[in-house]
Amino acid sequence: MAQDLSSLPTALYTQQQVRAAELLAVSEGETTLYQLVERAGRAAFECFTEQRELHSQLEGMPLLVLAGSGNNGADALVCARLALEAGHQVKVYLLKTRGTAEFEQALSAYLNQGGVIDSPNIEAIQQAPVIIDGLLGTGVKGAVREDIAALIHAVNQSEAWVLSLDLPSGIVADTGVVAQAAVMADVTLCFGGLKQGLLTSKARHHCGYLAFADLGLTPFFDTESATRVGGEMLKDHFAARARDSHKGQSGKVTLIGGDFGMAGAIRLASEACLRAGAGLVTVISRPEHQLTVNVSRPELMFWGCELVDMEVYLRLGWAQVVVLGPGLGKHDWGYNLFKAAGLSDRPCVLDADALNLLSQEPRRQTNWVLTPHPGEAARLLGCSVADIELDRFAAVRALQQKYGGVVLLKGAGTVIFDGKQMVVAPVGNPGLASGGCGDVLSGIIGALMAQGMDNMQATVVGVVVHGCAADLAAVQGERGMLASDLMPFIRQLVNSDLL
Helix, strand or coil, X not given: CCCCCCCCCCEEECHHHHHHHHHHHHHCCCCCHHHHHHHHHHHHHHHHHHHHHHCHHHCCCCEEEEECCCHHHHHHHHHHHHHHHCCCCEEEEECCCCCCHHHHHHHHHHHHCCCCEECCCHHHHHHCCEEEEECCCCCCCCCCCHHHHHHHHHHHHCCXXXXXXXXXXXXXXXXXXXXXXXXXXXXXXXXXXXXXXXXXXXHHHHCCEEEEECCCCHHHCCCCCEEECCHHHHHHCCCCCCCCCCHHHXXXXXXXXXXXXXXXXXXXXXXXXXXXXXCEEEEEECHHHHHHHHCCCCCCXXXXXXXXXXXXXXXXXXXXXXXXXXXXXXXXHHHHHHHHHHCCCCCEEECCHHHHHHHHCCCCCCCEEECCCHHHHHHHHCCCHHHHHHCHHHHHHHHHXXXXXXXXXXXXXXXXXXXXXXXXXXXXXXXXXCCCHHHHHHHHHHHHHHCCCCHHHHHHHHHHHHHHHHHHHHHHCCCCCCHHHHHHHHHHHCCHHHC
């Protein structure tokens, strides 16, 4: 089950911002760098103690501490010293005996406590029951050295319970990507400021349970680099409806898509739109798909379109919001509808093949929401998927700069940017990796826009509703979860009295 992240800070920072806060705190005489190391090491030991109380198998187990030569290694050495003082069996493996001034001070204190150090032993690492990971910190940018990669692989091959300090060794703090190899942690304790990369990309898989210790640095940060959002925000966005409200006040949405063989996509998007609260929803699709759309959801209005005619333009004009793309296809039928929708002045959500068509005829617009997955994002930017995943924050900025509006980049830790505000939504689970789930998201966002939320707000809230619905559906298992399994939970989540 997904971790409840609501206890974590909402402000996210880059590695450089955290370092600047540390130096500011030192320059103002509030602390020293070594005092910060002591605080981090103590927080790590307290975290281990709390986890030991939760997991009985950790009781009495010896600790293997892996320490690099930077301040992350210094944190680990303080943790080792405190564990030694508390009577634990402790073994420390060092990469080097010389390092930063803080590392050498922490090492001296550990040795004075009677601690013993040794060089890393791969076989011993593989057999260790508990590992404290302090190998690498936030300075990682490129590939890690081969000798360190070998140690990381040994940790991952072991059956040890692993606590990573600040971030799993090998994870890049600003992006969440893996620098060749990265530790798979059971718990990651982040220090000072919550690093933006820990909530997206590969870090979502490597961090395990994510905890946080601010070390007293919070007052020394200026503006955050991004904002974390989650299910705890939903209560503030769905007020009860007036008792005399009617369907015309609840939003009118036209959804366009569903070429041959893809009727399910537009069907899922349109039902999600209704379930998220839209009052009136019209589907424009192939005439052959009316039965598929209406047989189990007669509440949907339908217009069968062979050619773009006046009725299509009337339904575009009728809507407050247009959702374009689910199952649209890239053939003449889909292309002509794409061009017709482009003539409308209505706010628009673009998904799936609408994004692929946009990549072939790029233009910039302020009143739309683009919802690409990494493959679609790569086509929109003319690069590879690997380029997108290398830095998801940079990718969403580039997309927004090129195309305008609001852009959300789907993935583990969806990233949303409107040109001013960066938001990370670490919601959802791998059960969403199945056909139709993205179509459901576009329908939710369209519904929220039609109900009066601005484009950025609707996108952020829509992503959270979608991800939280998936987490509720996953109670019965992630594998085998279908897009349609989200529907009852969408309805629950958009009603604040049920939260």
